[in-house]
Amino acid sequence: MEIKTFGVVGAGQMGNGIAQVAAMSGLNVIMNDIKEEFVQRGLANITKLLGKSVEKGKMDAAEKDAVIARIRTSVSLKDMADADFVVEAATENETLKFNIFKELDDVCKPHVILSSNTSSIPIGRIAAQTRRPDKVIGMHFMNPVPVMRLVEVIRGLATSEETFKTTWDLSVKFGKTPAEANDFPGFIANRILLPMINEAVYCLYHHVGTPEAIDTVMKLGMNHPMGPLALADLIGLDTCLAIMETLYNGFKDSKYRPCPLLRKYVEAGWLGRKTGRGFYVYE
Numbered sequence: 001m002e003i004k005t006f007g008v009v010g011a012g013q014m015g016n017g018i019a020q021v022a023a024m025s026g027l028n029v030i031m032n033d034i035k036e037e038f039v040q041r042g043l044a045n046i047t048k049l050l051g052k053s054v055e056k057g058k059m060d061a062a063e064k065d066a067v068i069a070r071i072r073t074s075v076s077l078k079d080m081a082d083a084d085f086v087v088e089a090a091t092e093n094e095t096l097k098f099n100i101f102k103e104l105d106d107v108c109k110p111h112v113i114l115s116s117n118t119s120s121i122p123i124g125r126i127a128a129q130t131r132r133p134d135k136v137i138g139m140h141f142m143n144p145v146p147v148m149r150l151v152e153v154i155r156g157l158a159t160s161e162e163t164f165k166t167t168w169d170l171s172v173k174f175g176k177t178p179a180e181a182n183d184f185p186g187f188i189a190n191r192i193l194l195p196m197i198n199e200a201v202y203c204l205y206h207h208v209g210t211p212e213a214i215d216t217v218m219k220l221g222m223n224h225p226m227g228p229l230a231l232a233d234l235i236g237l238d239t240c241l242a243i244m245e246t247l248y249n250g251f252k253d254s255k256y257r258p259c260p261l262l263r264k265y266v267e268a269g270w271l272g273r274k275t276g277r278g279f280y281v282y283e
């Protein structure tokens with residue numbers, strides 16, 4: 001079944017990035033969120049990034065306009081009836097995602113694959129909300145989506161071979177390199193990345209170093225493009241905490257205990273770049 005129209009649920013930092021790469025690959029995109037304000041903000045971000053590409057001479061203005069014209073905005077999940085493949089990129093909250101998948105299962109055509117950009121919720125649990133568990137899969141993009149080359153493709157217990165191959169091929173069409181993972185808490189990317197970030201927060205909590213010192217050590221000492229605390233601010237501290245909770249609850253192993261300081265920041269609403277303050281302050 002040819003995929004012509006690609007649905008994205010969630011127009012936030014991950015959702016609008018996914019919508020952008022899908023539209024750039026030539027697909028028609030339906031970008032959905034719960035409020036008009038959210039989809040317009042997502043579209044404005046895409047327009048800004050494509051505008052920068054035009055300024056840098058990486059894209060011509062007509063191509064930019066064509067990419068934007070391929071993105072249709074939506075504030076009703078019912079619009080996903082027109083999609084040939086859907087990726088859900090809503091907030092990392094299990095109940096919310098379960099409700100979205102139940103509704104998508106009712107709305108979407110029976111053959112349509114329902115994928116999730118979840119960073120750590122088990123694919124099997126999401127699939128169990130639907131009547132098409134063989135067509136449910138993890139399609140995990142990295143932030144910032146237009147730049148990062150990886151898509152982690154996660155097989156649930158019931159995911160069919162056909163679903164896996166379609167999702168893999170779509171990732172390649174988007175210009176990404178897919179990597180295959182099985183359905184364990186945090187999959188591969190976040191099982192390795194988040195304990196490192198959490199440990200960096202523990203270093204701050206134990207006054208081993210300032211945020212600048214911790215990030216400088218990892219940037220210059222290990223050649224990471226960003227320090228772990230700056231990266232946590234980019235990902236969102238609420239998302240980081242949610243992933244640590246998933247690892248901790250999933251494995252029941254104290255090595256995944258979220259740092260109390262991370263929780264404190266989240267409770268204070270210091271969520272990183274998106275709220276203007278996390279481990280650093282953003283103007």
Ligand code: CAA
Binds near residue numbers: 144146193239
């Ligand atoms: N959106 C789109 N493009 C962006 C961007 C953004 N938010 N931030 C930077 N870019 C682009 C820039 O425009 C620039 O493009 P050109 O090459 O066309 O000029 C390019 O990326 C490089 O940017 P900069 O020169 O400004 O800065 P940089 O070299 O430091 O790169 C970075 C920025 C790509 C973010 C880099 O610091 C990096 O790779 N950081 C690590 C990111 C990372 O680890 N992501 C994974 C997070 S984990 C995750 O996403 C999974 C999860 O579930 C939590």
